[in-house]
Amino acid sequence: MTEYDVVVIGGGAAGLNGALMLARSRRSVVVVDAGQPRNAPAAGVHGLLGREGTPPAELLALGREEVVGYGGEITPGEVADVTRDGDRFAVTLTDGRTIIGRRLLVATGLVDELPDLPGLRERWGKDVVHCPYCHGWEVRDQAIGVLATGPMSMHQAQLFRQLSADVTVFSHTLPPSAEQAEELAARGIRVVPGEVAGLEITDDRITGVRMADGTVVARTAVAVATRMVARAGFLAGLGLTPVAHPSGIGEHLPADQAGRTDVPGVWVAGNVTDLAAQVGTSAAAGAGAGAQINADLIAEETRLAVAAHRERCTASLAG
Template identity: 85%
Template sequence: MNEYDVVVVGGGAAGLNGALMLARSRRSVVVVDAGRPRNAPADGVHGLLAREGTPPAELLARGREEVLGYGGEILSGEVADVVRDGERFVVTLTDGRALSGRQLLVTTGLVDELPDIPGLREQWGRHVVHCPYCHGWEVRDRAIGVLATGPMSVHQAQLFRQLSDDVTVFSHTTPPTAEQAEELAARGIRVVAGTVAGVETDSDRITGVRMADGTVVARDTVAVASRMVARAGFLGGLGLRPVPHPSGMGEHLPADPTGRTEVPGVWVAGNVTDLSAQVGPSAAAGANAGAQINADLIAEEVRTAVAAYRDPFSARSEARVAELVLGDRRHGL
């Protein structure tokens, strides 16, 4: 079993930036990445200063190189289970490999659950979008249809109205309230009542939204608020499970502002805890969590060193000091 100070589960912006902070602090750290980034369908990352428009795969490749350059490790694989073994966490992968870490940073992101409407998933990330800050500029001035599926749909429509004067809300499963209908009308946003049956496409582009009665409303972009659910099933053995987010947008893993969860030694960062975070905030949260983890490890090492200093012949102290010395040797100290 490979032993590390920290095992990072998830190799997106949050996980890589957390690993970068830890590796630069001379911690032994490994990033386990399943290779299924949420933003893979997107052409570029937006709203990220000095990296505007960078293809997601290129951004991650740069991040991996930086982590490796400071002695961190990147491991391709998917985590099946995590259990506590004494003072360490044992992380088991789906292929049977096992890793051990003193602390665990979970940055596995989330899954977008879309309504079961033909055409949505196939166009997801291109002509079917969800975030005006991620995709808005790219669909400006287009004929945008907003599919109302939850509590954030009207707000979503108002955000896209900033980008186009041709916005239509399809009430579908969540008709607007009287107050919302007035607000939409005041901004020139049309509301189409009824259930949506599908999205019409032609040559890999959207041409319209088809209603249950057969009517087709011409649109070339569809916005829909997905239900976002944290990827965290492997933490069930530790008693950590996703819970409903206060916004009603999905399920997340709660944590304090540093990323610390209710389970000592387990930290989270990025979309797994903050459903609406873009790449920049996710990376910042990962860096913050990495720094806090390092501080916790230092506090533990100080306590152990003091105990050994006071009782140098303690078997427990000797064993722990040997472990710390081994960790130092990994980094050439």
């Protein structure tokens, strides 16, 4: 089958839960999954009631199984382009396949852009972390360093201070303001000035933060506020491109509370629109968007049915 009621682009929590809602509503739905989940490096999913600590790959496998159990389809692939085909959408994959859908649910997530410093990418999702709610418990009571890289870095430092009494901010290229410095001092958070050169790694674990002057500050975990950018380049043909998020933390695809974009027939859910959403939030948004898409399809089908009914009645009267 190459034509569906809904094509879901992205096989993470948001996309799969949206597909689940649609499949349970007896919609023909296919999930195009590039197999590049943002949380792949993490050991477990956290803050998800009933699934606390479940490995990300295991959670997604369970989700795919549930979608398929209700008649939905999962196809591996990466989307290259999306165009309008009359009142439908043509989704072209990088391998040349084309899938047609009446509606689109885009749940491709985001890319975390890390500062170009030795050690950060290698330890990402292990002892280089970003979210205190996703990884904070795992680094509790450790010597935590916070690398100041963005507008949320000082707030991030305060959040990690809730989890450890030993938190140090490395001002790097973004020194705290006078007000922020006072707040950090009040909470016992040390500030180390100067640029960071990289991480010290021994026996596959962080042992310190190396400064540009060669000084090494002992740390066992490092928090960094990444720049988060929605994966949505393939939507440019529809006039949808990521824009700056109001918070300054990256780029997202704007949508209303239901996930509806400015392009009729296209919904978004999860990190592609809500950069700060965790797995549970993304899954809930996917379910909500799926329900809204089903309602939108019903409204269209009802309009068409009424028009056909009137035509039959008119033909009957004329006869």
